Amino acid sequence: MATRPMSHIEQVCADKGMKMTEQRRIIAHVLSEAHDHPDVEEVHRRSAAEDPRISIATVYRTMRLFEEAGIVKRHEFGDGRARYEETPATHHDHLIDVRSGKVIEFHNEEIERIQQEIAQAHGYKLVGHRLELYVLPLDAGKATEE
Amino acid sequence: MATRPMSHIEQVCADKGMKMTEQRRIIAHVLSEAHDHPDVEEVHRRSAAEDPRISIATVYRTMRLFEEAGIVKRHEFGDGRARYEETPATHHDHLIDVRSGKVIEFHNEEIERIQQEIAQAHGYKLVGHRLELYVLPLDAGKATEE
């Protein structure tokens, strides 16, 4: 109902000729605004805040749709549920503070290059990779497990 | 019953003073023999082949026990279930052929070093990482998705 400007993702969906329901519009907006890596429940929470007539099933279906369309990227940071971010223009990997759960993005050209080399050396073509660094604050050495 | 030689893992368990049931002995043996990355169901299948009186619940409990004791390493290669390998003496990462599911181990000192540097540059200490390369055979460029 609100005629707010089209979010980036909504624009992409429209360009792809997707049927744009109010639910999709809202989820697209939520994801476009997100600067973190929300899980489905969180996306649902934020979406429901904009319009309560939206079910978690729809969020699941839409995340899958968006993922398969390359609109969002799914991550599994080891906490059992999937986390999403809008497909980034520039590739990056993640550094996860295991104490706070905070996620920092980084990119390292050298690592990217070496990965390619490794794949090729084994007779393969690199089609994807996952690199996550699990870390603890330097100033908090001992108090935690693992 | 069979007085076969102690598997490596069984030895480690014994050294740690664990109560060694026949089930644990068998699971330890299965894992010690495995040269792949079996999931729980597969570990159960192989264990049950040695002795059918072993439940999947016990396998789950034992995998968790072994993992927490540092005896095995758990991996999540993106297919939804956990996969295990005996904790390797020398650290390595994985290269996964997305077509066949084949897993190849590799190690690259340069990447390891850069990871440390990245963590430190962000004010963190690296406590773990996950690096997986998803690949396709060089000679099979187009027939598959993703």
Place this chain on the structure above:
DNA sequence: ATAAATGCAAACCCTTTGCGCTCAT
């Protein structure tokens, strides 16, 4: 008008767990 999308609740998959029985120590 009509096929696609939604909401609801049931089902699924992997994993964990409560409980009474069994077994290693």
Place this chain on the structure above:
DNA sequence: ATGAGCGCAAAGGGTTTGCATTTAT
């Protein structure tokens, strides 16, 4: 003997899905 471990089946958490209803086109 006795507490840890086991099997069973039920429960849990995240995710998917069948079906009747709603909605974008």
